[in-house]
Amino acid sequence: MDNPIIQLENVSYAYPDAEAPALSGVSLEIARRSFVAVLGHNGSGKSTLAKCLNAIVVPQSGRVLVNGLDTADEDKLLDVRRTVGMVFQNPDNQIVASVVEDDVAFAPENLGVPPTEIRARVDEALRRVGMYGYRLHAPHLLSGGQKQRVAIAGVLAMQPQCIVLDEPTAMLDPVGRREVLSAVRDLRRHSGMTVVLITHHMEECVYADRLIVMEKGRVAMDGAPREVFPRVEELRALGLTVPETVNLLHQLREAGWDLPLDALTVEDCASKIAELIVS
Amino acid sequence: MLKDITLGQYFPGNTVVHRLDPRTKLLWLLGYIVALFLAKNIWGYALMLGVLITESALAKIKPKTLLSGLKPLIFIVIFTAVVNLFYGTGEPLWQWWILKITAEGIRKAVFMALRIMLLVCGTFLLTYTTSPLQLTDGLERLLGPLKKLRVPVQELAMMMSIALRFIPTLIEETDKIMSAQKARGASFDTGKLSERAKALLPLLVPLFVSAFRRADELATAMECRCYSGGEGRTRMKQLVYRRRDLVTGIVMVLILASAIVLRTV
Incomplete structure (x- = not known):
């Protein structure tokens, strides 16, 4: 693969006091502008994998390269984080400000972007997730799906090259799930951003270019969804439904x-x- | 029931008072308090009362709303007034044992009560017309020079605005936990005070646990969005002094001057 955005080389990581490592010897390359879904049941290491991608977790052995930058390099931390944005499961715990537009402005403000450009980025990010009309609302009055879209806009305003979503729909109702997934698919379609979607909902992986199935900290299956899903018996053996x-x-x-x-x-x-x- | 709690009640509006820069309003309050403490005769208090009435009229805050803010403080006002009543010197108008009331005592009592009420109402006018977020912003800019003394002004302002952001979330959560506990037979509003205090424990423990978990997740999310302290941050919304802020400043200087002049009357 030429010039992948993210490379994992033999990455291992174990949480303190954990019996089994969360990741053991994972090697992966994520191509630019691809839509990668990572699937696995609880404890398969998929969330730890996500956290490795923008240096929240630094591997104990092996290394992670983002645009060629090693995530273990403290000096390059901000560069790594502004390249790979991250959206988490609980929308409530990632919204910082009491007004939607102020929250979206948080990342560019941290990066020291001039005020007029922040304004432009915020408006664009909110339009892209369809939340522009709510820019002056208070986040706690929004529905779960809307909050999660605000969280996505907050990452977009940072203008990352890759966005990692760690089970973004796990806490949402079906309507919210649909809203968030369609926003994610639009990202891919309109901006060619690299998207990594961590999930345990099979249906969410259908639109991905590539599906990685994790099991016990290792990559169990890796391929296009149409290649992976027909392996029904294998998936069932891993405790996953098709x-x-x-x-x-x-x-x-x-x-x-x-x-x-x-x-x-x-x-x-x-x-x-x-x-x-x-x- | 918890839904009713509002911190530093804010009544949204679009009057000239609402639109003033929060820094101007904070400085105005400071000037107002100084002028209030300068007042020592009927003219001084009349001036400050006039200022307050004009201000609330401009902000379209009804006198009733303003006075309702005084309710929880009635006891303090009366207590202070009564204590002052007996502290006058001079010819007693009424005397019983060591207690005596003089003309000066009455004067002092009335002025003291008036001073407290004017102080509280003036402060309430600020919070009624300024959103908590603007207040935090204004405070951050005003205290900016303290950064040179290594006071982490931006970090403190950030903490304050995060606290404001999470108040509704935590209230919602408290409501949820309360309902869950009630469904299992807990009671929060019956029994003796000690029993009620005990009933709060199963409410507070899960609330604390969840608050810590939230704090941890929020910190990670903030780091992911490149937060690395106040240094090098810019702000999308810049505070700009306008003509109305200048006018307000001049008015305050005039009020302060009058307050000083009226002392000599």
Whole structure:
């Protein structure tokens, strides 16, 4: 892969007092402008992996390079963090200010950006997540999905090259989940930003270019979603369920119907079944 | 019930008082307090009363709202007045044992009560017309010179604004924990005082645990957004002194001068 944005070289990390390491010998490269989903159940090391990507966690052995900068280098810390932005699970605990636009302005203010440019960045970031109309609202009065979109705008205003979302929908209702996911997909489509989405919802991975499945601190599977999801038995062995669409196709196949397993979206799946019925 | 709590009540509005720079308003309050303590006769107090009435009229704050802020302080006002009542010297108008009331005592009592009320109302006018966020901002800029003495002004202002940001979140959380405890049979508003205090413990412990967890997560999130202390930070919203701030400043200087002149009357 030429010039990847993030490289992990044999990264290992164990939390103090933990029995098993959270990450053991992970090597990965994340290509620029790609949409990578990282999947795994609780304790698989996926959150630790996310935290390695912008130096919240510095590996005990191996190294992480962001744009060629080693995350262990304290002098380059700000450069790493402004390159890779991070959105967390709980929207309440990452909003700093009492007014939406002031919160979005937080990162550029920290970077010492001139006031007029901050204003421009804030307005653009809020428009991109569809929250411009709420710029003067108080965050605690917004819904979970709206708060999480404000948090995403807060990262966008920093103008990072890569955005890492660590289970951004885990605390949201279905409506909020949909809002946040469509905002994430828009990011990719319109700005070509590198997106790393950490999740345990299968459906959220369907639109990714690449799917990494984590298990016990290691990479268990790695490939395009249409290559990974058909491996239904393997995924089940890892304690993961496959998306509803794949599940349906899999059951139909077992019942003797000749269907492909790589129709991941609902539309694809429906049309494949329709084709079979027609023929 | 917790929803009713508001800190430093703010009544949003768009009057000239609301639009003044928070720094101007803070300095105004300082001048107002100095002028108030300069007053020592009826004319001095009349001036300050006039200032307060004009100010609240400009801010469109009803006298009733302003006076309602005094309610919790009634006891202190009366207590101070009564104590002062007996402290006059001169010809007693009324005497019983060692207690005596003189004309000067009455004067002192009335002025002292008036002074406290004017002080409280003047301060309330500031918080009524300035959002907590603006106040924090104004304080940060005004105290800016203290940075040279290594006072972490920006950090303190940041802490204050984060505290303001989390008040509603923590109130919501307290409500949730209370409901959860009530559902399991806890009671917060019956029983003796000691029992009620004990009932608060299962409320406070989870609240504290969650506050620490939130603080930890927030700190990580702030670091991810490149926060590294006050140094080198810029602000999106700049405070700018305008003509109205200059006018306000001149008015305050005139008030202070009149207050000094009126002392000699």
